Amino acid sequence: MTAVGTAAETDTYVLAMPRPDSPVVLPEWISPGNTHPNSRYQDEVWSMAPLIDNPGTGLVNLHWKNCPGPLRDQVKLATWTMINGQLRPTYLQTRGVQARSRSGGTDMLATCQEWMRLARWLHERQITSLHACTDTQWRAYASERMVRVSRDTAAIIAVRLTNLWAFDQLSARSTGITRPPWETEGVDDFLPPAMTAAGGENATEPLDPLVLGPLLIWAIRFVDEFADDILAAWAERRRLIAVAAATKATPAGWAGLEEWLLPMARAGHPLPASSGKREIQVAATYIAALTGSNRGQVWRFVKQHGLAEIAASRPGPCPLRVPVTGQINGKPWREHVDFNEAAELMRNLGTAATIVLLYLTGMRPQEMQGLRSGCCPDPEPGVDGAEGQHLIHSHHYKTVTDDDGNHISAGEVRQVPWVAITPVVHAIRVLERMVPEGELLLGTAHHEFHSRHGYGGALKKSTLALRIEAFVTWVNREARAQELSDQAIPNDPHGAIGLGRFRRSLAWHIARRPGGLIALAIQYGHMRTVLDARTSSGYGARGRRGIHAILDVETALAAADTAARLRDRVAAGEKVSGPAARRALTAAAHTPRFEGRIVPRTFARKASTFLARDGIVLYDNPDAFLICAFKHDNALCEPEPGATAPRQYDCRPGCGNTVRTDTHARLLRERANELDQFAAHTPGPVSRRLRANAHRLRETAATHDSTAHPAEALT
Known part of the structure; x- marks a missing residue:
């Protein structure tokens, strides 16, 4: 430990005082594979990334500018103690089975932000020390803070505020903040009354069948029918970009422009164009690759012959020279894939595979975000030659702790793999073609098709939710163009589609839609068979009851409705x-x-x-x-x-x-x-x-x- 002094000999849970250059996260709490930079105690911004190993979790920072100056050092020391210390077992024994000696990085951030909120409240009342936060202040703060939120949220706030007192006792320089009154009197009197809406996963509304049906149909259509065309078009687009970037300006390139582009303009044909940030312009990269010129030559040629105005008034397509094999209702879905739409189609292809995975497995979003290429190998044939089941080997993250009760951000391998039905296997195979071997199937670095930032981890839930909405918009535009109005996706009466509603919808449709009012009823039969067995090889088994619990709830509610x-x-x-x-x-x-x-x-x-x-x-x-x-x-x-x-x-x-x-x-x-x-x-x-x-x-x-x-x- 890089710190001044040593911990109190009489209490091994009390940490030594950190130096200004002490690391924010001590080495023993950083997993071997975590290479994120570590902040220093004196920094105004602390990175929580060294504590985050879950690929689906965003890398977050703690900004000390949000804490008032007079109280900053006190809150800062308590936060450092929380990050690197552990609550005493005697403290945890009275907190219930869900109490942990250490939480995860994002939860620590939320806890510290709650402490900062308290500090700002104290600062507004000219209180400059946590020691002066007495019983009176606690009651006044609780009466303001906890009445504006739900009962469940207020209970979480109470725990986080209590932890300020608990970790203050473990720091090398305790402020002596008073124990919150709800610790001795019970928390019920400090919480707002229970509201009518239930919390937790069961309060999530399933997707409307009229939404889920066409959504799943189009997602499977992308995976099964369009994937080969889109991946080939993307490869060709990247090849053309590489050719244009590597080509130097030569007389032959200029001649190529004169022979191909100029006659097209003089004949009144549309010119290959793309939509820039503000205006339509000549598709310089596409033209350069096809004519053997480079981008600089194209722009000079366009300026010399006044082609910019022609392209703006007569914008034309940029067809890629790849065959189109996918079909809709027995007809090719495209005459060609356009250079300018390849990136959008790749993004939609990844989104379609995500939809299939989310709905037809029942995975939690974090579990799906942690999947890697190779997670679903082809099964070995049985002794009788019959093909075995495809299994998805993955991690789960919710409530995963070590032997000491500390949260494990990296999660752990599920003891029982997921059963993968055919559309799920196809979706995984498509994603495996989009990322390098061994990489995350939804790795951000390989799913940013308009730019290459090289971000780590998987696409985050907020990004995936936006992409699903963009997918719906594309589908409805395409349905109109293809005169398939009956396959358009309507607005869901309960709002945005999101990610968590797929898992809820899986249970809802299995429990309440026998035979399937949505696509591929035979798959529900397969899943129902596996789910009802309730064996160790079950579809959703996971030590905890997982999808079984959700399915039981929906089935019981459906049975009550039937009665x-x-x-x-x-x-x-x-x-x-x-x-x-x-x-x-x-x-x-x-x-x-x-x-x-x-x-x-x-x-x-x-x-x-x-x-x-x-x-x-x-x-x-x-x-x-x-x-x-x-x-x-x-x-x-x-x-x-x-x-x-x-x-x-x-x-x-x-x-x-x-x-x-x-x-x-x-x-x-x-x-x-x-x-x-x-x-x-x-x-x-x-x-x-x-x-x-x-x-x-x-x-x-x-x-x-x-x-x-x-x-x-x-x-």
């Missing part, structure tokens, strides 16, 4: 049929109605217990026009051992769990009428199948009519 609808229908006089009708009515009568959207964190365990009640949990299956009163031993869909939900995509006639109401019978007949209308406009074989399906649906409705009973007769 409520069944009660409402029988109360309105509808009859009920099916072998499980009596059991379903009993279940509906004993299932509480879910009102509102308040879903506390403790609800996940209750949801799991609720779903484990074999035989009395009701699952709506609108694609099969029935309710499934799921009893494992009766199910013809062959659920996995231990499954608490049916394979709703594989619902089979004659199952002993079937329940129908008069509403289902009406919907069966409406669907039969739709099929007859389709049959009238389709070729013979297809028409016959559609009419046969319509007849089967009407027979099912008729069976309901002949066997249905009012609720009173069944209870």
Whole structure:
């Protein structure tokens, strides 16, 4: 330790006093692979980068100019102690299981910023020492600071302020700040009342199906259909740029301009142009590469012949000489890829692959940001020659700590890999073609196509969110140009798409959309199979319950909604049929109605217990026009051992769990009428199948009519 003196012999948790040139982060807290520059204690800006190893986390700084001068040295010493010290185990024992002796770099920054806010409040009241922050000041500050935020946020603020007192006790020059009163009286009286909105991941709204459907369709289309064209165009664009940069001015280059560009202008054709920052101008790099000249010659030639005005009035394309193989609805999606759009298409390609990964794996954004090339190797064939499953080997970061309870910024390798279905594998392969071997799949240095800053780490969440919005804008513009208005992406009623909503939507659609109202229903079947198994090889297993907890919550809420609808229908006089009708009515009568959207964190365990009640949990299956009163031993869909939900995509006639109401019978007949209308406009074989399906649906409705009973007769 580069510091003055030694720690107190009687207390190993008390740190020695730092010198002005002491490092802000002591060497023992910097991981071997972290090469970010370390700040010095005397600096006005402290970099937190030596503490950050998570590629998805931004590198942040702490600015001491934001702390008032009289209190700066005191807060600075407490912050240095927090960065390099550890809270005592005796202190942590009373703080709950989530308390840590050390937190991460970004959390330390947020904690120090909270301390600075307190310091500014004290400074405004002419208080120049933390020692003078007594019980009276604590209460006054809490009454102002904690009433303007949510209850959860206020609780976090209280912990951070308490840590100022705790770390002050561990510094070599304690200020003697008073212990906050909520430490002795309890924090509840200092927090605002609970609001109606629930915090945490369960409060996140899933994406609207009308948004998610076309969004996923276009993302997969980019990955599967457009990727080869875009990557080839990008390679050609880079080649042309390199050729133009390496070519020297020669008479042959000037002659090339006279032979190619001048006749084009004199004939009245559009000239290759690009949109500059303020105006349309000649595409000098593109023209130079094609004519064997260099950029300087092009600009002199343009000036000599007055071509700038022509290009501005008649801007033309800059087609790249690469074949177009991708298609939309059986037709090429482009006549050519343009030199000027290659960078935008590359950015959209990376965004499309990101969307596929986020939605079809259920990963948290940070887990996806940590993926590297080679994370999903091709599986070895089994002993019988069958191909094995693709697995994604990755890191997770949330609440990862070492044996001493200290936060590990670099995360750790997941004990159980993710299962990758085919579109996910394709997305990973595309990203692997965009970055060098072993690099982050979303590495910033390789996904900045308009410039090359060489930034480290992965694209940040804010950048990815903006790129998703830009992707939607591009898709809607393209849908109009291709006359595909039915494939446009509408605005989501709950706001921006963001990143966190994909994981929420995965659970929502698995739980509430059997058969899939969005693209590729077969994939949901695959994921449901893996998820329901709840084994160590499970799709989302991770020591913590991860995606399973979210899925249980959504499934339980969907089941409660189904029970409520069944009660409402029988109360309105509808009859009920099916072998499980009596059991379903009993279940509906004993299932509480879910009102509102308040879903506390403790609800996940209750949801799991609720779903484990074999035989009395009701699952709506609108694609099969029935309710499934799921009893494992009766199910013809062959659920996995231990499954608490049916394979709703594989619902089979004659199952002993079937329940129908008069509403289902009406919907069966409406669907039969739709099929007859389709049959009238389709070729013979297809028409016959559609009419046969319509007849089967009407027979099912008729069976309901002949066997249905009012609720009173069944209870």
